[in-house]
Amino acid sequence: MSAYSLELRAWAYLARVAEPPGGPLRMLVEEIGVVDAARAVRRRAMPPGYDDVLGLTQARHESDCEISDLDAAARVGARLVTPDDDEWPGWSLMSLAQADTAARGGPPLVLWARGPGQMNAVANCSVALVGSRAASNYGEYVVASLAAGVVAEGCAVVSGGAYGIDGAAHRSVLASGGLTAAVLACGIDRDYPAGHSQLLTQIANSGVTISEYPPGTTAAKHRFLTRNRLVAALSSVVVVVEAGRRSGAANTAAWARKLGRPLGAVPGPVTSAMSVGCHRMVADGLAALVTTASEVMSLVRPDGQGGSNESPKRVTDTLSSAQRRVHDAIPGRGSATVEEIAYAAAIEVSAVRSALATLDVAGLVVPSEGGWRLV
């Protein structure tokens, strides 16, 4: 008799049986439950319409690692977090289901997490600070300063645990006593890069390291690209601090845009190759230019005090962040149900109802066709 529940073992089995383990497998779990889904995959007996799962799981369906994976995670103090857990950052990951993310697997099926930091707390208010591994002293100084400022505003800092900008961001948060999350491109029990072994342990001691890959998985180029979508999804805002002409940070930036996350880029000397990517994003209108933590926070909370925007000009400028997101989530034409609005705004239904009430009083929305429409 295993120490793990049937459900947890089923999740762990499915987490390894395909890579990336999202898409059709996730739908199968939603339809028939995780235990039956694991059984169906193992026995190659799919319900109608799920034949594509057979192909996805062909290579690994005989895998029998669920207990050893759970044990490996437990040995490093990590846990398997599933959509059934309170900690599951469902609202944040929902954007991955909306975006055209088929090629990268959509939302993760599960996440492995190590550390006291709760993923839903991270995703609730967080800034991704990402950039070059070959960061300049300038870049490391600036990202440390931004990270400390974000922490001071009560937000978490998400990054990729890599050398350069990522590492400087995490270190600054640790020094500031804030919450930081490192999203890994390898198994939760692996230290990659090896030189960041101590840093990753420190992050796991006070924050959280996160991976969608089963324990033991080695870092690989395609996993970095897949990982980047999680960095963007788990963050309220993505800020590129330094990026060369061909930087991995550009990929995270592209995910931010795909997922509707505000994107900022930090300028630097035009003489620095490490700022070329940031300048390009701003010049091309893809990223907002940000220079201080306060400007970053004004992307997180557009209705806040930060940044340079002053004196409300429109009624919607006076709305709270949630109210504005609800307002923006209602289509320009026709109406939307509360559930549709909640989905589009990535805000819980109860909060959507509360925001709609305020918007109604403000004369900005009216009930219509069983839902709501803009006035």
Next chain:
Amino acid sequence: MSAYSLELRAWAYLARVAEPPGGPLRMLVEEIGVVDAARAVRRRAMPPGYDDVLGLTQARHESDCEISDLDAAARVGARLVTPDDDEWPGWSLMSLAQADTAARGGPPLVLWARGPGQMNAVANCSVALVGSRAASNYGEYVVASLAAGVVAEGCAVVSGGAYGIDGAAHRSVLASGGLTAAVLACGIDRDYPAGHSQLLTQIANSGVTISEYPPGTTAAKHRFLTRNRLVAALSSVVVVVEAGRRSGAANTAAWARKLGRPLGAVPGPVTSAMSVGCHRMVADGLAALVTTASEVMSLVRPDGQGGSNESPKRVTDTLSSAQRRVHDAIPGRGSATVEEIAYAAAIEVSAVRSALATLDVAGLVVPSEGGWRLV
């Protein structure tokens, strides 16, 4: 008997009789000619509708300095350039008549010029490189590099002759053998700032120094602001290289926008107070972020090779700069005469006719109501 013509003396008289000597005085000259205008002012006998000129010229109408002004200019090798001269950069200055520039006098009545550089040649293709007097080493390095790049592209560099960014821009052009113009806020025979006495002489030796103020006029704060409109008007593009939070360069930048000149700003370290103004302009969407001379030139010639824009997406992307300006000058609704288009596009009538012929063949415009309208 004076060595100067009656007309030149009349211009010189009117150039001193009001400050700034534009607006109603210019209209009076256009209506009755310069000699009669000077006589009317001196005798306080205005044609109907020009009573406001009496007020503007009250304080100085007894001035008798026209010959001494022309002599003072001649002593430093300067000349009085009027709208009657081929060198008059009329098309560039026309934007000042369109913009809401009453408070600063609209187009200048005349310009005093010193040096072999012809003002119309400067205005034909020129980049204003402006910025802080308290420039950083970084800023001086970058502006020198941009100035050299602009010269290599065959364009002139306009600036204000001040310490810091202005001076570094002029010096770089002189070192590159290019054409540079310094627009002064004092008389053409004055060296301001005194520490730039030698630099201004060098500019006048190969380029041109320009002022709308009579010889002997001292620099004053309001004259810097008035001068800034000429820097913008005489330039195809304005680029702010460094600007602190409250920089005079922001005023030139505002003129650029008012006059429809593309505005660029150079980023720098977020840790530098001298880049705060540039970052603010970019973040607020007022200026394009530019990092190289090639990007600056792509603002000058949006249809050129410079910059990051590739692969034409619309028919209008294949147009020459002049053709596009003509196209853009035609209103979205209704039609415009060739003269109206020439005015709005600031392109000579003959060139407008040539561009319209091409646009007609391309199916973008059609003759309509004695003018042209967009298809």
